[in-house]
Amino acid sequence: MLTPGPPARVLLLGGTSEIGLAILAALRLPPGTEVLLAGRDEQRMAAAGRQLGCSVRTIRYDATALATHQALVADAFAGGDVDLVISAAGILTSQAELERDPLQAGVLVETNFTGHVTTLLAAAGRLRAQGHGTIVVLSSVAAVRPRKANLVYGAAKSGLDAFARGLADSLHGSGVRLLLVRPGFVIGRMTAGMTPAPLATTPSAVGAAVAAALAGRRDTVWVPPSLAVLAVALRAVPRPLWRRLRR
Amino acid sequence: MTAVPAGSGQLLTGWGRTSASRATVLGPLDNEQIQGLVVSRPRGGVLARGAGRSYGDAAQNAGGYVLAPATMPFIELAADAASVRVSASVSFAQILATIVPRGRILPVLPGTADLTVGGAVAVDVHGKNQRADGSISAWIEEIELIDGHGELRSVTPGGDPDVFRATVGGMGFTGIIVAVTIRLLPIRSALLRVTSQRLPDLDALLGALADSRSRYAVAWVDTTASGGALGRGILDEGDHLPEPDPAAEKNGLAYRPGRARRAPAVPFCAVTPWSARGFNSLWFRKAAKSTSGVTGLPGYFHRLDAVAGWNRALGPRGFLQYQFVVPAGAERTLAEVIEAVQQERCAPFLGTLKRFGIAGRGHLSFPMPGWSLAIDLPAGSPPLAALLDRMDAQVAAAGGRVYLAKDARLRGAALRAMYGSLAEWQAVREKLDPYGVFRSDLGRRVGLC
Numbered sequence: 001m002l003t004p005g006p007p008a009r010v011l012l013l014g015g016t017s018e019i020g021l022a023i024l025a026a027l028r029l030p031p032g033t034e035v036l037l038a039g040r041d042e043q044r045m046a047a048a049g050r051q052l053g054c055s056v057r058t059i060r061y062d063a064t065a066l067a068t069h070q071a072l073v074a075d076a077f078a079g080g081d082v083d084l085v086i087s088a089a090g091i092l093t094s095q096a097e098l099e100r101d102p103l104q105a106g107v108l109v110e111t112n113f114t115g116h117v118t119t120l121l122a123a124a125g126r127l128r129a130q131g132h133g134t135i136v137v138l139s140s141v142a143a144v145r146p147r148k149a150n151l152v153y154g155a156a157k158s159g160l161d162a163f164a165r166g167l168a169d170s171l172h173g174s175g176v177r178l179l180l181v182r183p184g185f186v187i188g189r190m191t192a193g194m195t196p197a198p199l200a201t202t203p204s205a206v207g208a209a210v211a212a213a214l215a216g217r218r219d220t221v222w223v224p225p226s227l228a229v230l231a232v233a234l235r236a237v238p239r240p241l242w243r244r245l246r247r
Numbered sequence: 248m249t250a251v252p253a254g255s256g257q258l259l260t261g262w263g264r265t266s267a268s269r270a271t272v273l274g275p276l277d278n279e280q281i282q283g284l285v286v287s288r289p290r291g292g293v294l295a296r297g298a299g300r301s302y303g304d305a306a307q308n309a310g311g312y313v314l315a316p317a318t319m320p321f322i323e324l325a326a327d328a329a330s331v332r333v334s335a336s337v338s339f340a341q342i343l344a345t346i347v348p349r350g351r352i353l354p355v356l357p358g359t360a361d362l363t364v365g366g367a368v369a370v371d372v373h374g375k376n377q378r379a380d381g382s383i384s385a386w387i388e389e390i391e392l393i394d395g396h397g398e399l400r401s402v403t404p405g406g407d408p409d410v411f412r413a414t415v416g417g418m419g420f421t422g423i424i425v426a427v428t429i430r431l432l433p434i435r436s437a438l439l440r441v442t443s444q445r446l447p448d449l450d451a452l453l454g455a456l457a458d459s460r461s462r463y464a465v466a467w468v469d470t471t472a473s474g475g476a477l478g479r480g481i482l483d484e485g486d487h488l489p490e491p492d493p494a495a496e497k498n499g500l501a502y503r504p505g506r507a508r509r510a511p512a513v514p515f516c517a518v519t520p521w522s523a524r525g526f527n528s529l530w531f532r533k534a535a536k537s538t539s540g541v542t543g544l545p546g547y548f549h550r551l552d553a554v555a556g557w558n559r560a561l562g563p564r565g566f567l568q569y570q571f572v573v574p575a576g577a578e579r580t581l582a583e584v585i586e587a588v589q590q591e592r593c594a595p596f597l598g599t600l601k602r603f604g605i606a607g608r609g610h611l612s613f614p615m616p617g618w619s620l621a622i623d624l625p626a627g628s629p630p631l632a633a634l635l636d637r638m639d640a641q642v643a644a645a646g647g648r649v650y651l652a653k654d655a656r657l658r659g660a661a662l663r664a665m666y667g668s669l670a671e672w673q674a675v676r677e678k679l680d681p682y683g684v685f686r687s688d689l690g691r692r693v694g695l696c
Binding site: 006008028030031032081129130131132173174175176211212215216217 | 258266267268269270291309310311563564565626627628629631632633656658659660688691692694
């Protein structure tokens with residue numbers, strides 16, 4: 001993105017993502033901005049788009065339909081330069097459910113990791129050619145260390161986190177920037193019915209933190225910021241103790 | 248037609264070091280090479296870049312070509328030394344070194360001598376004598392321009408007024424400026440008598456600027472002072488000595504800018520609301536109530552040039568300069584902007600106030616009669632974007648405008664509210680560059696290209 005000016009064209013992957021939409025809201029996009037919402041639920045995207053007050057186009061995007069991702073990116077970039085790509089597609093399924101039906105774990109990994117890789121590699125190529133732009137990747141504190149209570153989700157986020165860090169380095173000097181976002185427990189649709197973990201946050205807090213980080217030059221943002229300290233502690237917990245954690 | 252040499256991919260920023268983008272950098276090119284490049288209508292477009300001293304993204308063209316330096320350097324002084332024809336990539340310092348020993352001066356000297364003439368014309372640059380002498384567009388005899396058809400045009404203010412008005416201040420969108428002929432003024436001495444006086448508040452500062460009879464006048468404003476001291480500052484006035492100084496100039500007039508020291512790249516930004524306030528207060532207090540002295544051209548006009556790359560010392564996040572002009576009668580807006588940046592704790596660390604007297608001749612020229620205030624601020628503070636958007640609305644409502652050469656964040660709607668001649672400019676640009684060859688990051692951001 002041409003910071004600190006506002007982005008003119010934005011692509012949100014995961015077009016109904018609460019966090020993704022909260023980032024767009026926090027950016028206070030001017031009415032002339034063109035927002036591309038890419039997701040599965042056209043109706044919900046259209047409704048979300050009306051809230052944004054910019055010109056919105058919805059594109060059908062299935063994170064697990066890997067073969068379609070290159071064409072989707074080509075479509076998004078066909079209308080002009082894209083200044084900001086937000087990779088926010090994600091699902092959360094309970095570990096018990098995944099253990100009952102391991103195939104669903106495969107879908108989770110495809111949605112939360114593999115689909116980001118295929119889409120972002122295609123987008124990064126386009127951004128590199130246009131010489132500017134920003135990618136925002138939504139990782140998680142779960143990427144820090146896998147917990148047995150949430151191990152598939154944690155593994156997928158670890159993969160995404162590592163991919164994003166590597167991609168950021170490969171884009172260095174290209175004019176393209178990658179901002180890696182690691183929220184903690186986010187109270188919202190995805191975590192409905194779950195007991196919030198310590199240092200829980202909200203989609204709008206994540207949105208505000210990302211908007212602030214986009215105005216600066218940081219490459220990683222923790223929400224809340226104190227999670228960065230907690231992450232150091234999480235890594236330091238001895239494994240015999242770690243495996244006794246219940247959640 | 249000569250082949251265009253292969254360029255190199257480079258990450259470019261403006262002087263404020265925000266908004267980096269990558270482009271293929273070429274140059275210097277001869278006219279035929281530029282024409283060849285333009286008619287090939289490369290994807291991503293073409294832009295000429297001068298010294299890279301515009302603050303934001305005006306001299307960047309992500310994914311396209313950037314010509315830097317655009318042209319082969321030359322300086323041709325007319326036989327009577329009444330004017331000089333120079334290549335667009337020649338800097339003000341190079342011209343001064345040639346003309347000052349001949350007893351001539353450029354009628355407009357911007358705040359750095361590193362600027363190139365091409366860049367200066369593209370932004371219709373002004374100096375400390377804007378009030379009486381206008382901006383550079385008032386002194387141009389001819390612009391040699393390669394337009395979007397690849398045609399080399401001779402553009403004169405009288406012969407081709409439409410193209411002239413669209414090109415001066417036109418931010419490079421009407422073509423590649425390859426050479427410019429500028430009128431010169433005679434001087435008898437390369438020294439200036441400079442007087443400084445400390446003024447306790449904004450009213451006093453505005454009054455002193457308005458009353459100034461000197462050729463050059465500029466005020467430093469303490470943008471961190473509040474309450475009764477709001478807008479206090481120091482007025483610097485300058486005039487060329489009427490006769491050469493027999494002691495200092497017995498061997499004739501000279502322009503000697505001295506070797507610039509290189510600023511270190513500092514990995515953080517030392518400018519905070521506290522340090523900005525401390526530094527500004529100290530600067531104000533240490534100044535004498537009123538002083539007078541004699542100094543050379545670099546000492547008065549280009550003081551910051553003594554530190555090369557001073558922008559790197561302000562940390563990796565970079566900084567913004569918010570420069571705007573409001574008509575006389577809208578002085579209240581000046582105070583409101585200073586107060587607003589203080590309230591949001593944006594750490595304004597440098598303020599510069601000038602009196603403007605003559606509107607620029609370009610459709611997109613910045614100068615208009617009134618007051619120009621420039622405030623330097625560190626980039627990246629979260630409330631800054633929203634704050635400056637509000638300031639844009641106030642400036643536009645007061646009938647003023649923001650300087651595109653300094654801008655990194657203006658929105659298209661605000662630009663349209665500020666620049667009333669935009670439609671006329673667009674009509675001329677449509678003729679000169681119907682294929683949209685000339686493009687920049689700024690142009691895409693605000694919708695100029």
